[in-house]
Amino acid sequence: MEGAGNIRGGCTKLYVFPRCYYTTLTASLGSDKMVYRGANPTCATLAPTVTGGSGSYTYSWSNGSTASSQSVCPTVATTYWVSVTDGYGCNKRDTVVVNYKDVRCGAKLNKVSLVITIRINV
Numbered sequence: 823m824e825g826a827g828n829i830r831g832g833c834t835k836l837y838v839f840p841r842c843y844y845t846t847l848t849a850s851l852g853s854d855k856m857v858y859r860g861a862n863p864t865c866a867t868l869a870p871t872v873t874g875g876s877g878s879y880t881y882s883w884s885n886g887s888t889a890s891s892q893s894v895c896p897t898v899a900t901t902y903w904v905s906v907t908d909g910y911g912c913n914k915r916d917t918v919v920v921n922y923k924d925v926r927c928g929a930k931l932n933k934v935s936l937v938i939t940i941r942i943n944v
Contacts, residue, residue, distance in 0.1 A: 847875035849906040851918035857895065860926035860934050865895040870904050870916060877909015896920050 848871075855866040869891035872879055881890050882905045894902060899921045907913040927935045 845874055845876045845908065845910065845912060847906065847908050847912045847914050848873045849904065849914040849916050851902070851904060851916045854919040854921060856921045856923065859897070859922070859924040860931070865893045866920045867891060867893050868902060868904070868918060868920075870906060872906050875906075875908030875910070875912055879909075880907045881905070882907070894920055896922050898922055 850871045851868060852871070855868075857863055857866050868883075870881070879890070881888055883889075883892060884901075884903045885892075885894075894900070899919060901917055901919050903915055903917040905913050905915040925935045927933050
């Protein structure tokens with residue numbers, strides 16, 4: 823988008839506003855996730871919530887994927903990011919950590935360790 827304004831001496835100055843200025847693009851992966859070995863969930867689905875922008879969106883993930891969402895099954899805590907680009911080339915990036923915990927126990931690792939928290943309101 824362009825605009826013009828008169829400046830001193832009768833000259834005209836041209837203002838060029840990038841389209842991203844008018845179309846607020848947001849992308850959010852939400853809060854960090856937790857996956858487990860020995861219990862569910864063993865994988866996490868990552869799907870950004872995208873609003874604003876113009877035109878269709880393209881996706882670029884830290885692991886090379888270009889899908890709009892993906893399922894990840896890390897075996898260590900891993901940080902993932904996604905960059906979302908709209909039809910004008912405006913982009914937003916967000917990150918999420920997928921934490922990992924091995925809850926197996928026992929001599930053969932065939933049991934599961936559980937912690938149960940009970941809250942009683944009186």
